[in-house]
Amino acid sequence: MTKTYNDIDSVTRLLEEKERDLELAARIGQSLLKKNKTLTERNELLEEQVEHIREEVSQLRHELSMKDELLQFYTSAAEESEPESVCSTPLKRNESSSSVQNYFHLDSLQKKLKDLEEENVVLRSEACQLKTETITYEEKEQQLVNDCVKELRDANVQIASISEELAKKTEDAARQQEEITHLLSQIVDLQKKAKACTVENEELVQHLGAAKDAQRQLTAELRELEDKYAECMEMLHEAQEELKNLRNKTMPNTTSRRYHSLGLFPMDSLAAEIEGTMRKELQLEEPESPDIAHQKRVFETVRNINQVVKQRSLTPSPMNIPGSNQSSAMNSLLSSCVSTPRSSFYGSDVSNVVLDNKTNSIILEAESADLGNEERSKKPGTPGTPGSHDLETALRRLSLRRENYLSERKFFEEEQERKLRELAEKGELLSGSLTPTESIMSLGTHSRFSEFTGFSGMSFSSRSYLPEKLQIVKPLEGSATLHHWQQLAQPHLGGILDPRPGVVTKGFRTLDVDLDEVYCLNDFEEDDTGM
Numbered sequence: 001m002t003k004t005y006n007d008i009d010s011v012t013r014l015l016e017e018k019e020r021d022l023e024l025a026a027r028i029g030q031s032l033l034k035k036n037k038t039l040t041e042r043n044e045l046l047e048e049q050v051e052h053i054r055e056e057v058s059q060l061r062h063e064l065s066m067k068d069e070l071l072q073f074y075t076s077a078a079e080e081s082e083p084e085s086v087c088s089t090p091l092k093r094n095e096s097s098s099s100v101q102n103y104f105h106l107d108s109l110q111k112k113l114k115d116l117e118e119e120n121v122v123l124r125s126e127a128c129q130l131k132t133e134t135i136t137y138e139e140k141e142q143q144l145v146n147d148c149v150k151e152l153r154d155a156n157v158q159i160a161s162i163s164e165e166l167a168k169k170t171e172d173a174a175r176q177q178e179e180i181t182h183l184l185s186q187i188v189d190l191q192k193k194a195k196a197c198t199v200e201n202e203e204l205v206q207h208l209g210a211a212k213d214a215q216r217q218l219t220a221e222l223r224e225l226e227d228k229y230a231e232c233m234e235m236l237h238e239a240q241e242e243l244k245n246l247r248n249k250t251m252p253n254t255t256s257r258r259y260h261s262l263g264l265f266p267m268d269s270l271a272a273e274i275e276g277t278m279r280k281e282l283q284l285e286e287p288e289s290p291d292i293a294h295q296k297r298v299f300e301t302v303r304n305i306n307q308v309v310k311q312r313s314l315t316p317s318p319m320n321i322p323g324s325n326q327s328s329a330m331n332s333l334l335s336s337c338v339s340t341p342r343s344s345f346y347g348s349d350v351s352n353v354v355l356d357n358k359t360n361s362i363i364l365e366a367e368s369a370d371l372g373n374e375e376r377s378k379k380p381g382t383p384g385t386p387g388s389h390d391l392e393t394a395l396r397r398l399s400l401r402r403e404n405y406l407s408e409r410k411f412f413e414e415e416q417e418r419k420l421r422e423l424a425e426k427g428e429l430l431s432g433s434l435t436p437t438e439s440i441m442s443l444g445t446h447s448r449f450s451e452f453t454g455f456s457g458m459s460f461s462s463r464s465y466l467p468e469k470l471q472i473v474k475p476l477e478g479s480a481t482l483h484h485w486q487q488l489a490q491p492h493l494g495g496i497l498d499p500r501p502g503v504v505t506k507g508f509r510t511l512d513v514d515l516d517e518v519y520c521l522n523d524f525e526e527d528d529t530g531m
Helices: 002-006 008-081 089-250 270-281 292-314 324-339 346-354 357-377 388-426 437-444 447-453 460-465 468-477 480-489
Strands: none
16 A cells, blocks of 8 residues: 555546545435435325325215214114104105115215225335335435445545645655756766866876976986086096196195285285185195196087087977976076176086085076076077077187187296296295285286186286186186276266166157167177187
8 A cells, every 4th residue: 555655646546536436426325315305205295195195084084974973863763753654654665765775875985984994004004114114215325425424534534645645745756856956967067077177187198298208308318418417527537637647747745835924905905805815715725727638628518518508499498398497497507608708618617627516506506597587588589698690609709719718828827837937946936925916917908808707807827826716716707896896997878778776767768679689788799709
């Protein structure tokens, strides 16, 4: 039954059957009511007939009593008339004949009365039988009506329970429909998210492939650079060995170096700054300057690095690939070997060859940060950036600088040897002696050499007494005070249009000029080969 109630179709069929049963019971009840009504009408009719018959019987009895009285009267009258005269005999015959007729009429009336009484008894028995039948039919009808009412009440209760269950099922169906709609919307959202994740996954796979390709390319380049670095280190060790041998040959081991106790220059002068730097650096033991063979190997290393920079500049920059910006600092550092006019190739390569690991890492980090920012701010094709045309110009200038440097170095080495021979002859050669004032300031007129080396206030002869670190780094970095003094000592209007922070020129307006075609006054020209 529970399964039947859980099934809506079965419940509907049961309801239809119950309705049919109720209709049949109603029809049966109506037919019984009609039959009872007909029986009641018939009973009433029979009762009316019985009443009418009773009235007729009472009337007949009254008539019979009247006739009986008449008959007794006639009889008494006849008995009184019998002792009268004999002459009246024929008349008595006539009276006797009339009394006989009355007697026969009375017999017929008695027979009719008996028949009527019998018929009345039969009718009464039939009326009693009909009454009993009517009572039984009424009882049956009442029982049937009670049964129908009971079944109808049970059916109503069952219909109410079924209606409640149907309402619950309807609510459950509506809730399930809402859940189905919500789940369908969630499925659609999840499908959209899955599609988006699939597209993103494909993009990430593509980026990962590109990153792997870039990583493989950078790994190969890193291996090449490591090989070249190992080769440079081998050349460095060879040069150091040669320097040791040359130092042992040229400088005697018994010579001691010392300083004069008193300074020759004021404390706030450039010479005092140089003297203080020399005092700090002369406390360490330093090798002599490398020879020309070592310089050739250094130039070969620089040429190889410039070729790598040229190949790197011709290839597209992989900045849009994830993980490919790891080589930007290395690219900017390698390109700065030829692009920056101040440091040229001495400030990045030769200093890395001579300095120890700690100083090397500090200088490389500072230079790579500054030069990396400078390279990101410049555009390809502008002066100072290692492009295709600028790289050739920079290499040509580098070769000219190399020749100029070698010739000047040879001249100053000969001058140094001559001065050393003169001092040896006089017996006044001291290992820690200061450079004379005239020799220190003797290179003040060599502007090109001072711009090339960045150490214009000091004689080249004093470089043999300086440590190797100071010989390479200090002359290449230069003195900021001297450089500033030189700029102030040369009056010019080149910086009148330079923007100054916090200062706005009256009537200033920007020009619609392509920035790629603008050149500064400090940029090198194509025919400028003296630098």
